[in-house]
Amino acid sequence: MTVTNVKLIYCFFSFFVFFQTYIFAQKSIAKGKIYALVIGISEYKDEDFTDLKFAHRDAELFADFLYSPAGGSVPKSQVKLLVNKQATVSNIYLAKRWLETEAKKNDLVYFYFAGHGDVEGSIYRIGIFTCLTIHLLEIT
16 A cells, blocks of 8 residues: 555545544534543654654644534533643543543543554553443443
């Protein structure tokens, strides 16, 4: 796959995410509040991971979108934005716990992550915890 194809796929995916966010945000406003945990990591301490250029900026732009009328005018108090050095395992865990206590049934919860994927390390475990949290919110 060429770099051009990857960029094109990324552009389509980004458009799809923002379009879906717009549609769901508009539908959910009448049902409940919107909460978001938004994480962007471009700078990694671990030398096995190469630094990224725009992951932190992608997260900031997604949070800005949520704050805008098109994104549902979500109050900043309902969005946890963690970028680079703020995005530690403990801060992500605390933000996940915040979601568990704040979000109620019929609320919309976004989990946005921009950064390297990891199927065996701590990022994977946090993703599982977040998915379990969202599932529990759906059934309570």
